[in-house]
Structures are given as structure tokens and as C-alpha cells.
Amino acid sequence: MLELSYIRDNKETVLKGLRKRNFNEEGLEIVSKVLELDDRRKEIQSQLDQYLNEANILAKQIGDLMKTGKQDEAQALKADVAAVKDKSKLLEEEIKQVKDNLEEKLLTIPNIPHESVPAGKSSDDNFVYKDWTNSFPQLWPGAQPHWELAEKYNLFDLALGAKISGSGFPLYRGKGARLQRALIAFFLDNAVKEGYEECQPPLLVNEATARGTGQLPDKEGQMYYAEKDDLYLIPTAEVPLTNIYRDVIVAEKELPMLLTGYTPCFRREAGSYGAHVKGLNRVHQFDKVEIVRFEHPDNSYNSLLIMLEHVESLLQALELPYRILRLCGGDMGFTSALTYDFEVYSAAQQRWLEVSSVSNFETFQTNRMKMRFKDENGKNRFAHTLNGSALALPRIVASLLENHQTENGIRIPEKLVPYTGFEWIN
């Protein structure tokens, strides 16, 4: 959620930012609308405070009169209080309406893209920030896509997963299951080495938590929901990890705070079926190691670059061809100010697969969550949040299997061997 004071002081910047997100002139009216509502809110607040002040003074007088035995005079004042109360009641109702309306509108405004974010309609307009300049792995004619390799080497079984749960719930087994565990441990170890604190959060979260990071009300349909208990299955560890600091004010020197966690992630992905979702390309349940940072606003963009390097180092260790995209305004998530996507090349499918999304949310999430730090002047300010996948497993596995396949089996990258305990899948 954008800060109202920010919208007020930077209206032109906000409008420019929303245009980058392809808001038309009609859509942009929301900005003026919000400011008008806020003006009205302030107006009512002033008047209301005045009435309440009057009532408080009268109540005190009544108390004093009662104590000194002047019952009659006290009774007379009670009528005055009642009159003031009537007026304040009306204003209270009105201000509640205005506030609700304001909040509702504010929640529909996405984050303002960073000035460096290119305009654009869709993923076609994303800017290649760092391209893969080496040659791609050359596969021989008999090379197979990962779903065929999985069958050949008994690594995972989608049909079996479908029997047990439904489509999109892979069942890993044998060396496939071991590979999952190895990747998770490898990613976690690397995050911890970078200074992130390892966490194991709950996988089901309540409404306030889902709201804090912006999954609600924006992406309600994307989450699985356990109705009986009013809990949501997390679509990413970002949700529970970031909410650790909901409604918390920390000392400035505590920043930055770095958290990492492995969790399964659950996504309904309603409506996405077809050729692109074959194999592990898109599933309802997958494993991911997430990194989350709470940063001082002055440092957040620098830290974003540090996160990029971290994710890059993982992909290099796994010896996978990758590229980094800078998302355009039209393709960026609702809550993000700047997002880099990482894609690995799937040699057998001959296309890029997204494996990580690293974003700076600035104060968009912390404003919703009321997560602040006390600055050197004793003022409470919203911290910046950042997060990124480091990494999401399924497409890494897909790419790993496809790119490292040989006629004699699939080679495990050297850095991963200590985790898998085997050098070859064959």
C-alpha cells in the first residue's frame, strides 16, 4: 500500500508510475479521488476532535459539580453533553465511511515502479539486463526433455501424483527425491553463508498475514484456502517470513535483517494448462528456498544488487545457462517497485524458464504491515522489504536434467555432489 503522504507530495511521480503500469486516464483518476477523500477525512477529523474535546471538558465539569454536591447544575450540563455527542456521533459514522472507502481505493493502487523500470505491456517488453553470452549446451539428437528423463531414470511421477492428489502435484522418488533434498540443503547452506538466518515458518497462515504481504485482496484466487480453519496455504515463504515483523518497530541498528527459509509452496494456478505446463514447468506444489531482507531505505537498492549476485552464484555453481531480465511496468507484480527475473535455459525444450524473481518492495509491504524502524532522530519510518527466490526447485531440476544429460546418464554438478551423494543419475 502506498503511503498517503507520498501520494500527496509526489502526485506527478505517482501518475507517471501508474502510466508505466498501463493505467489509462480513467484509471488514473483514482489518485485524485484518494486525495479528495483524504482531504475530507482531515476535515472531519478536526471537527470531530473539537466536539470530543468539548464533551471531555463538560464531563470533567460534571464530575466536579457532583463532588461538591451541586446536582442541579450537573444535570443541566448533561443536556449539553448529549447535544455535543449527537453531533460527534454523526461525524464518527461519516469518518468511518470515508476511511473505509479510502482504504479500499488505496488497496487497489499498485506500487510505483522505480524510475529505471521500462514501460511495457507484457513480458515481451522486459529488458535483458544480463544475457547469456556463452554457447548453449549442444545436445545430441537423442536428448530428451526432463519429463522423459524422469521416466527413464525414475525421478518423479506426475501420473502417480495425480492419482494421489491431482494434476500438478509431482511425486518425487529415488534419486529424484534425493536431488530435491540436496538442492534444498545446498540453497539453504549458501543463504546462511551470506548471513541469512535460517527459519522454518508455518505453511498455513491467517488472513492478516496474507494481507500483510499483499496476497490479499489482490491474489486471493491464487491461494489454497482451508475454509474450516480460515487459513491459507502459503504460495511462497515470503508470506510467513516477512510477516514475522508485522506490527514491529525495530531500532535502526538492527537493520538490515536477513531471513531465509525453505518451504513447500502451494499455488492454484487456475486456468493455466497446455503445452507450457508439461512436466515440472508449472505445478501446484513445489519447493523453494526464499531470501528476505528488511533494509534501511538508503541501502535497499544496493542490497538488491547483492541479492542478484547471490542468486547468480547459485546458478553458476549448478552450471546452468541463465540470463537476468529487468521486468517492465506491465509485467511487474502488484507490490513490487523493481523486479529482476532469473531464467535458466532449458536445452531440450529450447526455451527460457523463470526460476527466480528478486524484488524491492520499498515501503509497499511495510506500510501494510506497519513494520518500522526508529531513525536517529527518534522518528518511526517504514523499512524497505526485499525478497527473492534462491531458488525455486522444479524448473532448476528440469534444466539440470536436460542440460547435464549425456548418453551415459545425467551428470550432477560438482558443487552439488556433496549434497546428493552421487555423481551420476544413470
Add this chain to the structure above:
RNA sequence: GGUGAGAUGGGUGAGUGGCUUAAACCAACAGUUUGCUAAACUGUCGUGCGGGUGACCGUACCGCGGGUUCGAAUCCCGCUCUCACCGCCA
């Protein structure tokens, strides 16, 4: 699932209708003292909103939501959560 107790500021915890934004203690921060550390002493030490250049002023907030009252942390109702014990259970 059953029974009981509870929810107050960063923490412990006092506070049963007006003198309470809320005692006291601890932690934290600043200063004095000191060769250094420690101790001692002094001071500061909640959040949102509105107003003001500002010191400040007003207002709301004692788990959440209602209610009673001129006036509620305090009384009433509903909800949520926590803790303890029992049952079930990895």
C-alpha cells in the same frame, strides 16, 4: 474435544468508575563520575490521527468488536488468542 485461568507500554507487573497514558521495577538511550570495565547518580524513554515553522496543543488507543454511563483500563455482552490440566495424537 473438555475444564479452568488470563490478555495493560520493549519486558515483569500495579491499577474495580473521574486525581491514569497509566505506578514501580527491569531493559534501552543520553549525560555526570571514572585510567578502562563495572557500579552509582541524573535525565529521556508508547503508537496513530488532526492542528502548528516549532516548543507544543487536541484526539483516539490498556487483545478485538459492541454496549451501559455526563465520564470506562476498570461494569456488561460477543469474539479472538495465550497459558495450565484432562482426553486424543506424530
